Amino acid sequence: MGYKIAVVGATGNVxxxxxxxxxxRGFPADEVVPLASRRSQGTEVAxxxxxxxxxxxxxxxxSGIDICLMSAGGEISKQWSPRIGQQGCVVIDNSSAWRYDADVPLVVPEVNADAVKGFTRKYIIANPNCSTAQLVVALKPLHDKARIRRIVVATYQSxxxxxxEGMDELFQQSRAVFVSDPVEAKKFTKRIAFNVIPHIDVFMEDGSTKEEWKVMAETKKILDPKIKVSCTAVRVPVFIGHSEAVNIEFEEPITADEARAILREAPGCLVVDKPxxxxxxxxxxxxxxxxxxxSRIREDITLENGLSMWIVADNLRKGAALNAVQIAELLVNRGLLGAKRAA
Structure with a gap:
């Protein structure tokens, strides 16, 4: 017997x-229901x-839905996710609305799959920030081997x-540059075409941005609260795919060759690393x-136990949609929806 799935925000990119x-992925769904705001009612999606x-x-x-994949923004999720959960439907939320709630598990299946069982507190599971998801997938197997003490990461986010709106702005500005039209910045704080912007989300009191804080807070919640994290988040003129330059300090010795071997065997990781x-x-x-x-796995000669590396992933997939579907698969494969079905 298949499951009934709802996708909220079905007309958006994610x-x-x-x-x-x-x-x-052939998810065992008997029914898939796309949902959005009233103004999108009747829109067709594939x-x-x-x-x-x-x-x-x-x-x-x-009440008849088993899993709701929520991708409609934080305010919508705050309003609707508790209501949906109270009807016995598990919400897997892609926004930041529930990530820092102690009663809501923040899950990346390759990293902390066991945390998913905590969904019964609120019937909500949080998907991490796109930059965090790919980061912790690469860090987890190395942390298990040599214990990470500190991370310094610079993100290059599409x-x-x-x-x-962001994709449209890059396209429109790039075209304007080539035909000598005025370049207008609306979505971003400065021109993004042929430029980089060291500013994602709002600024906080300590001078960091909310995006940078998210990477720090989520990495600690998912991986290990003892890890120190410093992040600089940068928007770049790329349509799809986030990149990260990561410097890692370990408690125990680990060589670049050891790291490559570990990551080649790690779930969700693919090493492409030739000098x-x-x-x-x-x-x-x-x-x-x-x-x-x-890629670019190498030893950092300025640290006693240090490595540097380059991490890249599709932010719309592993950074959002794929991770959410993997969480749904986790619920099914571990039989965690069985109690509702029996009832």
């Missing part, structure tokens, strides 16, 4: 990707070779992390792929 991935009509969220009954022209992965190559790619 929502559409969730539908694609549910189909690609689900494999089928076309589904979007229904309105505000009058939908979730405009799709800011939604369709030659093109012997590394770029976001262009990672777009549309499920893996977290690791």
């Amino acid at each position: 929502g559409r990707e969730m539908l694609n991935i549910l189909d690609e 689900f494999g070779d089928r076309t589904l009509k979007v229904q309105a969220l505000d009058n939908f009954d979730f 405009v799709s992390g800011a939604g369709k 030659e022209n093109g012997g590394y992965i770029t976001p262009h190559e990672a777009a549309g792929e499920d893996a977290t790619y690791i």
Whole structure:
């Protein structure tokens, strides 16, 4: 018997990707219901070779739904996720609304799968920030080997992390540059075409941005609260794919060769690392792929136990939609929805 799945925010970049991935991975769903705001009601979205009509969220009954994949933003999630959970439907939320709630598990299946069982407190499971998801997938096997003490990471985040408006702005500005039209910045604080912006989300009192704080707080919650994290988050003129330059200080010795061998065997990781022209992965190559790619693994001679590396993943997939579907698969494979079915 298959499951009934709802996708909230089905007309957005991540929502559409969730539908694609549910189909690609053959998720055992008898019914998939796309939901969005009332103004999107009747819009058609693709689900494999089928076309589904979007229904309105505000009058939908979730009592017969097993899992809700929520990708409609933090405010919508704060309003709707508790209501949906109270109807016995497990919400897997892609926003930041519930990530820091002690009663809501924050899950990356390759890293902390056992945490998923905590969903019964609120029937909500949080998906991490896109930059955090790929980071912890690469760090977990190394942490298990040599215990990470400190991480310094600089992110190079694509405009799709800011939604369709961000992608449209990069396209429009790039075209304007080539035809000598005025370049307008609306979504981003400065021009993004042929530029980089060291500013994602709002500034906080300590001078860091909320995006940088998210990477720190989520890495601690998912991986280990003792790890020290410093992050600089940068928006770059790339449509899809986040990249990260990561420097790691370990408690125990670990060589670059040992790290490569460990990561080659780690779930969700794919090592492409040759010290030659093109012997590394770029976001262009990672777009549309499920893996977290690791390149440029090398020892840091300024630290007693230090490594540096380059991490790349498709932010719409592993950073959002894929991770959410993997959590749903985890619930099914561990039989955690069985109690509701029996009732």
